[in-house]
Amino acid sequence: MAELSSARPSETRAQRLLRLRRAVETGGALHLREAAELLNVSEMTVRRDLAGTETALALLGGYVVNATSPSGIKYAFEQEIDQHTQDKRLACRSAAASITAGDTIFIDCGTTMQSLADCLPEDLPLSVICYSMNIAAIVTRRPATQVMLMGGLYHPSSQSFSSEEGLSYLRKLGINKAFISAGGVHPTRGASCSNFHEIAIKQAVIETAMECILVADASKLGSLKPAFFANLDAFSRIIIGGSVSSEMRKLFKSLPVEYARKVD
Numbered sequence: 001m002a003e004l005s006s007a008r009p010s011e012t013r014a015q016r017l018l019r020l021r022r023a024v025e026t027g028g029a030l031h032l033r034e035a036a037e038l039l040n041v042s043e044m045t046v047r048r049d050l051a052g053t054e055t056a057l058a059l060l061g062g063y064v065v066n067a068t069s070p071s072g073i074k075y076a077f078e079q080e081i082d083q084h085t086q087d088k089r090l091a092c093r094s095a096a097a098s099i100t101a102g103d104t105i106f107i108d109c110g111t112t113m114q115s116l117a118d119c120l121p122e123d124l125p126l127s128v129i130c131y132s133m134n135i136a137a138i139v140t141r142r143p144a145t146q147v148m149l150m151g152g153l154y155h156p157s158s159q160s161f162s163s164e165e166g167l168s169y170l171r172k173l174g175i176n177k178a179f180i181s182a183g184g185v186h187p188t189r190g191a192s193c194s195n196f197h198e199i200a201i202k203q204a205v206i207e208t209a210m211e212c213i214l215v216a217d218a219s220k221l222g223s224l225k226p227a228f229f230a231n232l233d234a235f236s237r238i239i240i241g242g243s244v245s246s247e248m249r250k251l252f253k254s255l256p257v258e259y260a261r262k263v264d
Contacts, residue, residue, distance in 0.1 A: 091241030
């Protein structure tokens with residue numbers, strides 16, 4: 001672990017990439033921040049190093065992975081699944097309780113929405129619109145569910161698809177309730193995520209759905225991600241799972257925030 005703090009300012013790009021490749025081969029994936037610490041350079045330098053077409057590494061979903069092997073991507077996504085699992089499930093159970101028979105619902109991509117798909121009431125007749133593989137894998141197993149999967153270019157970092165055709169298709173659908181995920185929920189800067197291809201999809205469904213519900217775990221409160229997609233007043237409900245400090249609650253007191261907590 002001593003190598004993480006070792007300074008090597010004279011290293012060339014090729015030498016840095018070699019060290020990154022060795023680290024990825026050992027651990028399967030490396031967060032961008034960790035990669036910068038390993039090389040003792042800025043995150044921007046790591047991004048520039050990885051921009052060349054000749055490298056076997058890629059930056060996906062904030063992780064440095066082996067571009068020729070899906071195992072690193074899978075590792076990064078599964079790491080996210082493990083983060084704040086209980087709080088996500090608390091929020092999703094509360095959100096799923098509002099779904100009624102015959103609803104047409106939109107389920108966003110991401111690990112939180114995977115919990116929502118798991119929480120859908122058993123055998124309830126539904127129509128589900130989604131654009132990610134992990135959500136589709138769950139809802140297609142439901143016996144009384146009609147599934148509409150938006151296709152397009154596949155993005156491994158979030159197991160999701162995007163295309164202009166998919167957006168056009170989405171805008172033609174009647175959606176009762178849209179469940180939206182976010183990587184950041186900020187009181188003044190709104191809802192944001194890490195993947196820019198998600199912006200158009202989230203905004204299209206917000207414009208289309210009768211009701212939009214933001215679902216997130218408590219760790220997302222106060223955070224801001226690079227891809228802004230909506231002000232918080234775009235949502236009729238904001239459901240947050242987990243314990244939230246009184247100071248943080250004060251920042252959101254004028255918004256329709258509901259807190260789903262585990263009862264001791």
